[in-house]
Amino acid sequence: MPKLSQEAVQKINFTLNGEAETGMAEPRMLLSDFLRNVMGVTGCHVGCEHGVCGACTVQIDGKAQRSCLTLAVQVEGRAVDTVESLTGRENPLSDLQQNFKTHHGLQCGYCTPGILMSASEYLEKNPDPSEAEVRDMLSGHLCRCTGYAGIVNAIMATAKERQENKSEKSTAG
Amino acid sequence: MKPRKFDLVRAETTAEALAALSEAGGEAKIFAGGQSLMAMMNLRLLEPSVLIDISQISELSYIKEAGDKLEIGAAVTQVELLSWPGLADRLPLLHQAIPHLGHFQTRNRGTICGSLSHSDPSSELPLCLATLGGEVVLQSVRGERVLSAANFQLGMMTTAKADDELIVAARYPFKKPGEGFAFTEVAQRRGDFAIVAVAAVASGDTFRLGVGGVADKPTVRNWTNLADENLDDELNAFAWELKGSDDIHATARYRRELVRRLGRRVIEEAKACRS
Structure with a gap:
């Protein structure tokens, strides 16, 4: 049974945005601080640090979770995706991000990475959500700029486009 | 807004977790999903010197029928229970209540038994356990006991669980005909x-x-x-x-x-x- 002393700095092997990585952290280090300060992934934003605001939301094994309520050592062997995973080198923005831009889904942008990581998991699970469902999903995030309308529109537009692309493909095929 | 230092036990079996709890003599906290615990530790409302992570214990990650009740192991997350195929038909109260419990981002990590252990007076899962007349299974190195909801939760964030005990499962009674x-x-x-x-x-x-x-x-x-x-x-x-x-x-x-x-x-x- 692994027992980690409070002073012991542990080696953490995990997958970060698709690449195998290693970092060092003591048991008390939060995943949010580990990602930002050790791994240099500053797209993970830190807001309230007690699980309320949602800014630090990342995906662990594909599930959106609060990185401020997770210990760094707990991602040993797991796959962590931050907002940096959404953009490939070829395409500057994903369709979801492009829609946030088009529909004014952000102003200051502080809450945006967390919302994108929640929304991208959510749209995988529920590809054709109602507006009420999207608003329910967004209840786990605080945004003080937009009033949420632009965010809801961006997510709804992304879902609609993906549904249309899928039906085009299926009729073409 | 950072937790104080603590030793971390990453238990792989229930027996290891119980041994660590016994050894810590009341200084330890069980860490399952951490959705309430980590927040309280970040705010320094709680400062345990030992944290016992039970989220990796595969023998506690199960949902099974136990007679007229559904038994939910301590490592089962709220989203896993919500995805259990029979929930809407056989435990309609939980099916209605769990979507009110935090947000989907916290339900992805938060556990059923963790919420019962936290026993916030306004929390949904303890309310459902009390209303349905469910029970909680506690284990320690001394043995096992089963407490009804009424005998388990004693007051605000206070339960009958002893310092060396671990909630290994919760049992929610199934819907009966009528x-x-x-x-x-x-x-x-x-x-x-x-x-x-x-x-x-x-x-x-x-x-x-x-x-x-x-x-x-x-x-x-x-x-x-x-x-x-x-x-x-x-x-x-x-x-x-x-x-x-x-x-x-x-x-x-x-x-x-x-x-x-x-x-x-x-x-x-x-x-x-x-x-």
């Missing part, structure tokens, strides 16, 4: 702590109402053969007996009004969906 269920709550925002949460079970001429968020723990009342014209008086008396108090979220008077109104609403809904 029963109807309803749940609702009022919170300032979706996913916030409920100001008042209510759960109702109706069967034949009997119905039961559980109320959370008012007293220091979920409180359940049963009625049999009650005429509808007497229901408002009964709910009013119940609302006063709960002895709610004023806080920054709501006044005691507002809470009583919610008990009266939401109570009637869920009782009527539960009666209407008896099947």
